[in-house]
Amino acid sequence: MESVIDIQGLGLTFERDGRRTEVLRGLDLAIPRGAFVAIVGASGVGKSTLLRVLIGLAQASAGKVTLDTHSAQRQPVALVFQDSRLLPWRRVIDNVAFGLEGRGLSRRDRHAKALDALGIVGLAHLARRWPHQLSGGQRQRVALARALAVEPEVLLMDEPFSALDAISRESLQDELTRIWQVTGKTILFVTHDIEEATYLADRVVVLAGAPGRAVADHAIDTPRPRRRDDDADAAIVADVRRHLGSSKGAVLAEAA
Amino acid sequence: MALTETAALPVAPAARRARLNAFSSVGLGAAGLLAFLLIWQAVPSLSLVNPMMLPGPLAIPAAFQSELASGMWLTAVTGSLSHYTLGLVVGSALGIALGVLTGMSRVAEDLTSWVVRVLRPIPGLAWAPFAIIWFGVTPSAAVFIITISVFWIVFFAAHGAVRAVDRDLLEVADAFGFRAAHEKLFKIYLPAAMPGILVGLRTALGQAWMAVVAAEIFGVPGLGHRMIEASALLATDIVIVYMLTMAALYGLLDSLFLLLQNWLLRWKA
Numbered sequence: 001m002e003s004v005i006d007i008q009g010l011g012l013t014f015e016r017d018g019r020r021t022e023v024l025r026g027l028d029l030a031i032p033r034g035a036f037v038a039i040v041g042a043s044g045v046g047k048s049t050l051l052r053v054l055i056g057l058a059q060a061s062a063g064k065v066t067l068d069t070h071s072a073q074r075q076p077v078a079l080v081f082q083d084s085r086l087l088p089w090r091r092v093i094d095n096v097a098f099g100l101e102g103r104g105l106s107r108r109d110r111h112a113k114a115l116d117a118l119g120i121v122g123l124a125h126l127a128r129r130w131p132h133q134l135s136g137g138q139r140q141r142v143a144l145a146r147a148l149a150v151e152p153e154v155l156l157m158d159e160p161f162s163a164l165d166a167i168s169r170e171s172l173q174d175e176l177t178r179i180w181q182v183t184g185k186t187i188l189f190v191t192h193d194i195e196e197a198t199y200l201a202d203r204v205v206v207l208a209g210a211p212g213r214a215v216a217d218h219a220i221d222t223p224r225p226r227r228r229d230d231d232a233d234a235a236i237v238a239d240v241r242r243h244l245g246s247s248k249g250a251v252l253a254e255a256a
Numbered sequence: 257m258a259l260t261e262t263a264a265l266p267v268a269p270a271a272r273r274a275r276l277n278a279f280s281s282v283g284l285g286a287a288g289l290l291a292f293l294l295i296w297q298a299v300p301s302l303s304l305v306n307p308m309m310l311p312g313p314l315a316i317p318a319a320f321q322s323e324l325a326s327g328m329w330l331t332a333v334t335g336s337l338s339h340y341t342l343g344l345v346v347g348s349a350l351g352i353a354l355g356v357l358t359g360m361s362r363v364a365e366d367l368t369s370w371v372v373r374v375l376r377p378i379p380g381l382a383w384a385p386f387a388i389i390w391f392g393v394t395p396s397a398a399v400f401i402i403t404i405s406v407f408w409i410v411f412f413a414a415h416g417a418v419r420a421v422d423r424d425l426l427e428v429a430d431a432f433g434f435r436a437a438h439e440k441l442f443k444i445y446l447p448a449a450m451p452g453i454l455v456g457l458r459t460a461l462g463q464a465w466m467a468v469v470a471a472e473i474f475g476v477p478g479l480g481h482r483m484i485e486a487s488a489l490l491a492t493d494i495v496i497v498y499m500l501t502m503a504a505l506y507g508l509l510d511s512l513f514l515l516l517q518n519w520l521l522r523w524k525a
Contacts, residue, residue: 055431079431085424089447089523099432102439132525150432 004068004154004186005031005054011062011211012049023049025211027063031154036180036187038197041207042244047190048082050207051156054188055079069153075099078147082159084139086131092142093118093127099150117149118142120179137168141175148179154186162191170228173200177224194240198233199226206243216243311493316500319493328482333501336468336478339395343402344464348457351407355414355453360437360445365415380405381470388474398471398478405467406460413456417449451524454517461513465506 010027013020023046031037041047052058053065055077069076078099086095096114105113118124121141131139140160147155157176161169177200180187191197197204198220206216218236293313300307307315323329358365380401391397421444429435429444472480479498486494 057427057430075433081424081428081431083424085428087425087428087444087447089450091523098428098443101443102434130523132523 002033002068003030003066004033005029005188006066006068007050007063008066009063010050010053010060010065012046012053012058013061022211025062025213027207027213029205029214031186031188033153034184034186035203036189036201037203037205038189038191038201039205039207040191040194040197040240040244041212043192045207045209046212047192047207048158051079051158051188051190054154054156067154075150076152077154077156078150078152079156079158080140080143080147080160082162084131084136084143086139086142086146088131090131091127092123092129092131092134095131095142096145096149098146114145114149117145120148120183121145121175135168136164137172140164140168140172144176144179148183148185152185154188157187157189159191160189161196162193169196176200177226181224194237194244195228197240198222198237199228204236204240206240208243208245216240308490308492311496315493316496319491320497323494323497329497329501331477332479332482332498333505335395335476336472336480337505339398339402339471339476339478340464340468343399343467344406344460346399347403347406347464348410348460350403351410351456351460352414352453355411355416356418356441356445356449359415359418359421359449360441376408380408380467384471384474387471393475395476397474398468398476401471402464402467406464409460409463410453410456413459414449414453417452417456418445420452421445421448451521454520458510458513458517461509462506465502469502 007027007029010024010029011022012024013022015021027050039047039050049058053060054067067076086092087098090098093111093114096117097110100110100113115124115127118127121144123138123141123145126134126138126142131142134142140163144160161172164172173196176187179185187201189197189200194204202220204216204218204220205214206218207213208215216239218239220233220236222230222232296310297312297314299305300310300312311319320329354368358368383401383404384397387397387400391400425444425448426440429440434440434443468478469480469483472478473484475481479502483495483498486492486498
């Protein structure tokens with residue numbers, strides 16, 4: 001299958017105060033176009049770093065990353081951060097239009113596109129609000145709209161729902177699934193929540209170790225719409241837990 | 257019944273108390289001002305002090321009227337306001353420009369750090385000799401002194417505000433492809449630093465009035481100059497007219513600035 005992102009032998013070493021920390025080593029990963037891939041791992045394993053390399057916030061020290069995008073777009077990838085990181089001095093609509101600036105579009109056109117993106121996340125009616133007037137869940141929806149507005153081929157998401165309450169998190173998970181199905185975007189979703197990964201993605205890659213590398217790669221074939229109480233992926237969840245070194249996972253794996 | 261009463265009780269008295277507090281604080285303020293004026297008037301009226309040394313408030317309206325009629329008041333006010341405005345605009349513009357530059361660039365900060373340390377402690381007024389040598393006793397000299405006083409306040413406010421800009425928001429600019437310095441300046445640094453810069457500007461607004469009076473004492477026409485002229489003639493009532501004029505102008509400008517500030521920062525919670 002055609003890959004939109006092809007990562008080969010990716011390595012990354014930070015240097016701070018003369019101390020070198022190797023975060024990633026020899027990571028190979030191919031993301032097919034239109035796939036929903038979840039990357040699971042403990043904190044500090046380099047999941048976020050991987051996304052930062054893909055968006056250009058960090059430089060790889062080794063290996064190769066190939067982005068095969070169809071159009072000569074200014075921005076083939078967009079990132080949704082863990083905290084929404086909206087600009088507090090911009091209204092919702094202008095936050096969503098942020099990435100569209102500097103492309104020779106008129107303000108009217110930018111706003112029209114931003115309003116479309118807000119419509120996708122169901123918040124068009126809050127366009128004139130300030131970020132501080134929104135709930136945490138709404139802010140994260142706006143951040144998602146901001147990423148969608150630049151019409152990227154790949155959506156990178158860095159634990160985007162981990163700071164939300166359970167109810168907002170579940171409704172955003174369902175919304176994201178719907179948006180993925182409607183837009184056909186490729187999604188690379190980083191999380192430390194195994195259930196979230198298996199509920200959302202059609203492939204789960206486990207990062208572990210120091211430096212981090214891919215230790216497991218599971219296809220999730222459960223048909224959609226999925227049920228949260230479904231235990232069809234119980235074996236996969238147990239295997240992921242085992243790889244993450246969680247004792248609970250190890251016990252489950254033995255039982256299975 | 258008893259239940260609804262206890263539920264309603266804590267709300268109503270709180271609101272009434274708040275209203276009462278607002279009313280009584282205005283009333284107390286007015287009473288305090290009245291007492292102040294009475295004591296002020298009593299001092300010369302009871303001959304505790306020679307009225308030539310301290311005229312009472314009742315003498316002020318007549319003095320104000322005569323200054324107004326002679327046209328002196330308007331000339332002094334427009335003169336001072338023009339020095340004030342020019343000095344404020346030039347000093348603020350330079351202060352913001354250099355403060356933002358040294359806030360954004362480590363090289364610029366290191367390059368200027370020792371120069372700042374040398375020049376910073378010199379009060380604006382200490383530049384008066386050079387102001388007069390370079391510009392003579394002209395409005396430009398007054399503007400120069402005001403500019404320097406304003407510059408440092410705004411410079412440090414802008415520098416600090418830019419240094420404190422949230423790195424996470426700068427990453428947002430990077431993530432959306434805005435990597436150039438001018439893109440980050442206008443999209444992130446300036447709006448994010450705006451609250452801090454405005455605090456500096458408001459302080460400068462008050463500081464600039466002190467500089468106006470000081471600068472004009474050397475003879476540049478304006479409020480300060482007219483005060484010195486009047487005091488030389490022992491026209492103390494006229495001195496007080498100009499003292500109150502300054503207080504009124506400052507109060508007016510500060511209120512207008514506050515309105516502007518609230519509008520600019522309407523995005524804040």
